[in-house]
Amino acid sequence: MSFAEWAALIAAIAAVVVAIPAIPDTPARPYWISGGAALLVLAVILGAVGSEIFSPKPPDRLATTSQGAGGDSVGSSPGSQRSSGATRSSPSTDDSGSVNPSPTEPGIRHEGSLLLVAGNAADLDVPSDNPRWEGSGYDIYLGRPGYNNEGMIEPNYGARWATSNDAADYNTCFHLQGYRTSSFEYTLLQRAKTLCMITNTGRIAAMSIQSAARDELRFNVKVYLRGNE
DSSP states (O other): OOHHHHHHHHHHHHHHHHHSOOOTTSTHHHHHHHHHHHHHHHHHHHHHHHHHHHSOOOOSSOOOOOOOOOOOSTTOOTTEEEETTEEEEOOSBOTTSOBOOOSSOOOEEEEEEEEEETTOEEOTTSOTTOTTOOOSSOOEEEOOTTSTTTTEEEEOTTOEEEEESSOSSHHHHHHOOOOBOSOEEGGGGGGOSEEEEEOTTSOEEEEEEEEEOSSEEEEEEEEEOOTTO
């Protein structure tokens, strides 16, 4: 029961007390009257004070909340980044400061065949005078036999991948959606023609799949220049 309801109840009791008839041959009537009047006055005071104290008051200002749409580049194409379903133009540089791929096809930085044997990795950013694709910033690794990642293809250092059944060229990989950073099984390459990768320095690599087995992968690779090269 609220404070105002209590005050109303006291006032009702006081009114009843005042209305009680006098008891014959006793001086009780004056006492009932004075007591009831006092209760009535008390009820009025409590009602006024209680309504002032306990009445709800509007806030000084309205609180506002905002919810930002978070997201990262996983699942986006090189030319766009997706956040909560919305597509926006990519910035001129990625989070590492590397220049993102250009929508205009640039020249080729490195072209050649790649044999990736289980337990080994390849650096797709090495220059054309490095036919073994050996470097310090490996982009793709094939899991070692006998380990829990056997047959798994792992992008490294933030490299991203996506597969396609279109030609292995710059246009296909630039417009391709669904780039990921997660590991995937080699069997996925048996159902595709092209593996597109965005290297960990932001270059596009168009990789024509020649064969895909648990213990080795074969590609014909074209790695394209970045816009500032």
